[in-house]
Structures are given as C-alpha cells and as structure tokens.
Amino acid sequence: MRPYVFVNIASSLDGKISDETRKQVRISCKEDLRRVDELRASADAIMVGIGTILSDNPKLNVKSEELRKKRILEGKEENPIKVVVDSRCRIPENAEVFNSKVILAVSKLADKEKVERINKKAEVVAFGEEKVDLKALLEYLYKKGVRKLMVEGGGTLISSLLREDLVDEMFIYYAPIIIGGEKSPTICDGNSFNPALRMKIVSVERFGEGVLLRITRSDSNMSIQNKKP
Ligand SMILES: NC(=O)c1ccc[n+]([C@@H]2O[C@H](COP(=O)([O-])OP(=O)(O)OC[C@H]3O[C@@H](n4cnc5c(N)ncnc54)[C@H](OP(=O)(O)O)[C@@H]3O)[C@@H](O)[C@H]2O)c1
Numbered sequence: 001m002r003p004y005v006f007v008n009i010a011s012s013l014d015g016k017i018s019d020e021t022r023k024q025v026r027i028s029c030k031e032d033l034r035r036v037d038e039l040r041a042s043a044d045a046i047m048v049g050i051g052t053i054l055s056d057n058p059k060l061n062v063k064s065e066e067l068r069k070k071r072i073l074e075g076k077e078e079n080p081i082k083v084v085v086d087s088r089c090r091i092p093e094n095a096e097v098f099n100s101k102v103i104l105a106v107s108k109l110a111d112k113e114k115v116e117r118i119n120k121k122a123e124v125v126a127f128g129e130e131k132v133d134l135k136a137l138l139e140y141l142y143k144k145g146v147r148k149l150m151v152e153g154g155g156t157l158i159s160s161l162l163r164e165d166l167v168d169e170m171f172i173y174y175a176p177i178i179i180g181g182e183k184s185p186t187i188c189d190g191n192s193f194n195p196a197l198r199m200k201i202v203s204v205e206r207f208g209e210g211v212l213l214r215i216t217r218s219d220s221n222m223s224i225q226n227k228k229p
Contacts, residue, residue, distance in 0.1 A: 002136055003140035003149040006169040008039055014119075015186045016179035017155060019229075024056040027175045031208030039171070041067035043080045043150035045103075045141060050086035050158035051149045055180075059096045060152070077101065080150070083141065085157055089114045089124070098122060103141070105132045134164055159190030162197060167214065177209040 010027035011017055018025050028036065040046060052058065060082045062068050065122045078203045079100045084091060089110035091097075102122035106115060108129050115124050127136040141149060151161060161167050172187060198218035205212045 001142045002135070002166065003044065003139070003142050003146045004006055004037075004151060005149045005151060005161065005166055006171065007151040007153075007161070007167055008036060008171045008173075009153055009158065009187055010036075010173045010175065010208070011063035012177045012179040013174055014178050016181065016184040017153060017187060018055065018185050020181040020183045020219060021059055022055045023056075025179065027171060028175065029175065029210060030199075030221070032175075032210065032212075033174045033206070035173075037063050037067060039150055040080060042070055042148065044146040044148050045081040045083050046150045047083040047085065048152050049154050050084060050090050050154055052087070052152070052154045053084055053091055053097060054164060055154070057092075057096050058152075060101065066116075069087065074173050081144075081146065083149070085134070085135075085137070086110075088132050091120060092118060093121075100183055103144075103200050105137045107132050112192050128170035131160070134160055134166055135148045138166060154185055155185045159188045163190070163193070163210075165217070168212075170199075170215045172215070173207065173210055174213065 010032065012027060046060050055077055061070065061079045071078060082097050082100065082102045083095060084102060084103055084104050087107040087109050089106045090106060098121050104118055104122045105123045106124060106126050108126060110126065115143065118124055125140060127133040127140065151158065199215045200218040202214040202216055
C-alpha cells in the first residue's frame with residue numbers, strides 16, 4: 001500500500017520550472033500561491049528531491065496562519081511532514097526545511113557520519129542501493145500514516161515517480177511567461193519516455209493570470225474521487 005500521490009508544479013509556457021541558474025524563479029501568481037498553500041495544508045506529507053533543496057532551500061511550510069490553525073483543530077501538526085529524497089545525504093545541516101518534522105530518505109551510498117549528524121534533527125531512512133527506492137519509501141510513509149502525499153518537484157524526482165507509475169494526479173500551473181534555455185529544468189527531466197507517456201487532461205481552468213491543468217495517467221481507470229483517501 002502507498003499514499004495517494006499528487007504532484008504540484010508551476011511552469012512557464014515552455015515547460016520550464018526554473019532558468020539555467022536553477023535558482024528559484026517566481027512563476028506563480030498570488031492566486032496560485034494561495035492554491036498551493038491550500039494543497040499543502042491538505043497533505044499529510046510534502047516530498048521534494050535534494051536538487052530542489054540545494055537550489056531553493058525551501059521551508060515547505062503552510063504559509064497561512066488560518067490554514068495552520070485549521071490543521072491543529074483537526075488534530076494534525078501545524079505543517080505536513082517534509083520528505084526529502086537524497087541518496088547521498090547531501091542536505092546542508094542548516095537547510096530551512098529542518099524547521100519542522102523531516103524524513104530524509106537516503107540510499108546505501110549515504111555517508112554514515114553525515115547520516116548520524118542529520119539523524120539528530122530528522123528521521124533518516126535508507127531505501128535502495130544507489131538511488132532512493134521510491135516504491136519502498138512510499139510504502140514506508142503509508143505505514144507511518146501518510147495517506148496523501150504532495151510532491152513539489154523537481155523535474156528529476158517527478159520523472160522517476162512517473163516512470164514507476166507512482167503518480168495519481170498532477171496539477172500544473174502554467175504562467176504566461178517564457179523562460180527558455182535548453183539547460184533550464186523542466187516539469188519532467190531525467191531520460192525521455194519511449195513511447196511517450198499518455199496522460200489524460202481532467203480539467204483546464206483559467207486561474208489567476210495563468211492556466212491550471214489537472215492531469216492523470218491515461219490508463220488510470222479509477223475516478224480521482226474514488227482514489228482519494
Ligand atoms: N517551479 C516549480 O514549481 C519548482 C518546484 C520545485 C523545484 N523547482 C526547480 O527544480 C530544480 C530542481 O530540480 P532537479 O530536477 O534538479 O532536482 P530534484 O528533482 O528536486 O531532485 C533530484 C535528485 O534527487 C535525488 N534522488 C534520489 N533518488 C532519486 C530517485 N529515485 N529518483 C529521482 N531522484 C532521486 C537525486 O540526487 P542524488 O543522487 O544525489 O540523491 C536527484 O538528482 C530547481 O531549479 C528548482 O528551482 C521548481
């Protein structure tokens with residue numbers, strides 16, 4: 001068993017999620033930031049790859065005080081658990097994400113001494129020989145009570161999750177901007193799919209100044225409502 005997995009990502013019209021510097025680029029409009037905050041507040045855990053931590057150093061907290069209070073009233077922690085996928089335990093010891101509960105998923109390649117140090121501020125779990133075994137990690141999260149997992153990037157992690165058929169739903173917010181740059185990260189990096197993955201567009205909505213797309217895998221025959229926890 002694994003949690004319900006949904007990806008949320010903000011993209012330029014040309015599919016880029018940052019520019020060649022790989023530093024955080026403001027893509028979402030204010031309406032979209034609010035929508036993302038609501039999605040965060042609805043999740044049991046939020047997952048990112050180490051590339052995103054190293055580039056953006058995000059806190060991954062629920063920003064709205066009102067939404068945090070609502071979570072507490074529901075008997076939850078203020079913020080969802082943060083899950084970082086980091087085979088070699090490259091995470092900086094002062095990463096912003098450590099401001100609340102973190103599960104750091106490493107592989108057997110991780111340096112033991114660094115793991116011991118990080119273990120003082122986060123739960124470190126090892127799955128996989130080289131890369132993190134994502135399926136095993138999701139099963140572990142399910143056992144820990146995570147039923148709804150939000151994935152916030154980046155493109156390399158999203159690619160692996162799609163390849164392993166571990167994504168139930170994706171929200172892509174397209175802002176009316178073009179970033180360009182052949183080395184700029186995209187919604188789905190890693191190796192190309194052959195044949196291309198077929199997706200199903202569930203809805204398209206004008207949202208703020210951009211467009212919000214909600215998609216699933218085309219072979220997903222269960223309705224989203226049925227699959228949601
Ligand atoms: N616009 C947005 O909404 C948004 C959101 C998030 C990020 N971003 C941007 O995305 C970029 C970062 O994306 P990224 O692709 O470089 O990094 P990423 O997807 O955040 O992290 C990828 C890294 O995770 C580690 N990993 C471990 N096991 C893995 C597995 N099974 N599958 C995949 N990855 C695994 C790998 O590093 P190790 O081998 O060292 O473990 C891999 O390089 C930044 O530019 C950031 O600004 C944009």
